[in-house]
Amino acid sequence: MAGMSDCKTSPTPMAPASKSKTSTDQPFPDPSWYRRLAGSLQYLSITRPDIAFATNRACQHMQSPTVQHFQDIKRILRYIKGTITFGLPIVTGDLELQSYSDADWASDNSDRKSVSGFCTFLGPNLISWSVKKQITVAKSSTEAEYRSLSADISEVLWLRRLAEELQVNQQLPTLIHCDSISAIAIAKNPVLHARTKHIEIDFQFIRHHLTAGHIQIQHISSQNQIADVLTKPLSASRFHELRTKLTIQSLNA
Known part of the structure; x- marks a missing residue:
């Protein structure tokens, strides 16, 4: 073509x-x-x-x-x-969901909107991912990360319900990996600070599901953040490293 x-x-x-x-x-x-x-x-x-x-x-x-x-x-x-010849293999393994959430703050030079990216695994298999420009301009990298985290949690909750319908019940809270310490601190802080009132809906949404035990947010180093490959252009070595972690490989091997 x-x-x-x-x-x-x-x-x-x-x-x-x-x-x-x-x-x-x-x-x-x-x-x-x-x-x-x-x-x-x-x-x-x-x-x-x-x-x-x-x-x-x-x-x-x-x-x-x-x-x-x-x-x-x-x-x-x-x-x-x-x-x-590359693709996504499906292999046997545990059936526990876990997700990775990331954002690239103000990355678009034309409008300074941020990019959200997240990916979710069911055991060793990648089953869901998203790359999307955020609809509003984030005032800080923390806000951009927090909005990406909120979008990721929405996807995770849907996947948890789907897994339950398929009788693959998630006994534990779904672990979400985030490399922003500030975003995690906001999520776990029961008091909404005045500087974060403009993201109040996301705040209440994430707090509710944390308290309900549906999700658990864990800090991960930027070096181990798999969703990094979904938010920005990378060097060849870094790209190949994260591509492997996404489980993309040659299916002829």
Whole structure:
């Protein structure tokens, strides 16, 4: 479809220093072609979370793509060419849910909105993930992390209910890994501070489910934060490390 079957491969779907270009970039002459490619990549990301962040960034420019945006899509395609046999295996193991939540604060240069990313495992198997630009501008990295945490908990609660219907009851609170000490402190503090009143709904939502014993939030170092791969472009070595932790691997091995 893309005519790149003989292209050179790329080690990552997105360059580490990649930034959104300004409106002075030359417009791409065939926007409909760009949209078809971006839509195909979005479909592929259903089973390839390693391209989810780069694809999400590409899909944000559907309306007025530039030549640079098309080059960004071509890089994703070159990465796919080199990992054409990769996928998500399903293996036997325990049936306990655990999740990882992360955010990249004010990462979009055009509107300074943050990106939320989270992924959830059922035992050793990755079953759910999300990459999404936050709808409002976060005033601090803590607020961005907290909003991502709230979105992750909503997904976890749904997965817990689904698991219960499938008779895979979760006997213990679902562990959610977060690398923001400040966000965890807000979640566990029973008093809503004046500086956090603008996130009161998220605060009450998270506090309720912590108290009810549905979830448990645990700090994790940024180095071990798997959801990092869903929120920002990374170096090749870091990307490959987190890709492995997402359990994405060649299915021909």
